Amino acid sequence: MNPVIEQFAIAAAVGGACGFLLLRPLLRRRSGKACGGDCCTPGKIKPKRAKKSKRR
């Protein structure tokens, strides 16, 4: 592999990881999740819609 591409890929991965770790708390706080990862339920389900009545 081209050493320049290899070094670039590694720099991008490490930079991306550092950026993610630094920005994550700020983004979570902005979205109102100040409590870390474990107390928030993922994958909220949409509310059930009432069945339409067949009567006219």
Added chain:
Amino acid sequence: MSTIVEPLPVTAPARVRQVAIAGNPNCGKSTVFNALTGLRQRVGNYPGVTVERKEGTFFGSHGEQMSLLDLPGCYSLQVRSPDEAVARDVLLGRVTGTPRPEVVVCIVDATNLERNLYLVAQLLELRLPLVVGLNMMDMVEAAGMTIDLDELRTRLGVPVIPLVASKGVGLIQLKQAVSQTPLPELGNRAPMPELIEREVQMLAAQLPVPADVAGPEAMLLLTLHDRALEELAEHQRSVVEATLAAQARIEAAGLDPLSAPVDARYTWIGSICAAAVRKGGGSDRTTSDKLDSVLTHPVLGWVAFLGVMALMFFCIFFVAETPMGWIESGSALVESWVVNAMPEGDLRSLVTDGVIAGVTGVIIFLPQILILYFFLGLLEDSGYMARAAFIMDRLMSRVGLHGKSFIPLLSSFACAIPGIMATRTIENRKDRLVTILVAPLMSCSARLPVYVIIIAVLMPAAGGWMKSGIMLSMYLIGIIAAFAMAWLFKSTLLRGETPMLLLEMPPYRWPSFFTIVYRMWERALIFLQRAGTIILALSIVLWALTTYPKPENPDATPAEASAYSIAGRLGHAIEPLIRPLGYDWKIGIGLIGSFAAREVFVSTMAIVYNVEDGGESTEPLRDMMRAERRADGSPVFTPLVCIGLMVFYVLAMQCVSTLAIVRRETNSWRWPMFQLAYMTALAYFGALVVYQGGRLLGFQ
């Protein structure tokens, strides 16, 4: 021919009706909320699962959208704890940004009608349209009781809907009742003594609140004792003085202002129950009572508790072995595929030694975490949690811990964050703070991977029972440390009397398979999400720290290169501090990484050993750790180092998220910082005592 298209009439957007669900603790409010909204709020068979208001939307019987608030359970509107205050404040429209509900659904445990109707009586005094949901009707039938619904409707003056919320029975009728236009009429109120009614009206006229809540606010004020009145912050001094004067006038007339309204409500409720409820002729001793005679017995109760815990840990080791093996082989397969597909170099090392070793090193423990949650779900859903709280209260009250602390402490076995939030059920501020300070000493699920890997290094050939015994000991060390620290805090920093435990024992129920499986699924998602985000990012950063800078000598061995890296230098810098604990610099790096998340220890060890190995080996981490040697050829992971390391993880505060939630709950950085300092010192001291004490006694 041209067609004229008339514009559709512009209609104002339909107003969303605000509906609130209230009721006593553990009567099924969240089950009704989940069934109506399609959300998956946590439910459990013990009081105090919901401590915050939860909001959702649902569609009424004509398709109109409605907003639904699930309020924490409360026995009455005379609140005793922060979670009960949330319910009262929402119902009185005191919460900024949350409109006062237009209709209240009061969920009532039909098996315990008399006690539950007290809150109904108070809600009727709020002059809000009310719908009563009579839940657990199947248990009423099973107990041979009958409830005359028509009589109940007539006496209360509001719609009464029979429900079996867990099976979805009666939900359509409940939807129809809250969707009615106009809303249900205001019901009947418990007749109060004339003097009380007059004083309430006079006091209400002086309150600076909207007219619709003035009466209920005045009634609540009138039934507060002097000290509680003095502590009120939301009312002016003149209001407090007017209340005290009204109370004095009532007392002068020979009535107790605090108990007279309570007595009046109970008299009314008594007459309703006498007319509407027919008790069955069966034995008074229920199955729950029979089970309780064993499970809450002073000796047998403890045997049962420890037996349940031991069985849980045995399953964690024994049952999880096979799926862990699958994940391990899958990881080795992916790694060998990457090694064959990519040319040798730093990028391949990043993928195999960093990403694959770091992430799969943690994912491998998913089956064990799911088994832990399966057992916790069984215990919560069956109603055993309240019994465990009862038997532990005998011990907890001796160290000054409030009996209600048990549920938060037990929740902390899963994760300290919901455990700390559950402390809102504790009325006294000092008791609540003590519980918050010691809750993270309970071994959470993030510690599980660390214990499992170290136990595997400590005794690779031991059987499931032996390993689960060591694991149980770690959990017990956490419990003992929490009790000891609670005693210390209660006798120094947070002195105060410990109130008696008043805990409702829910009846035993068959756990809901769907609820438990859903909770396991939810945890699996959270765990995999963490592995794919934080653990992945940390693994990449840790790989870079253990790889760069590279030594100038191109012939340096992987071990020399690893020691030359930033992580190696950092590890060597802290080595003098951790050497008394028997740790080398590599363990030191693992400890530092764990302050982001505990399970990162496993990833760090996997990365450090893989990088040092030059990515040559695909053997499991435990074998690499067992083979690790010091400069003099002695093994690094001796029994004393392994036990000391586990003790360190039991006692250390290594979770940024927990610190953030303690900051939120205590409204100050002082307590989380204190918690971090005391727990780190305790962990260091504990590991030091194990290692140095063990050596003094001649162990290795």
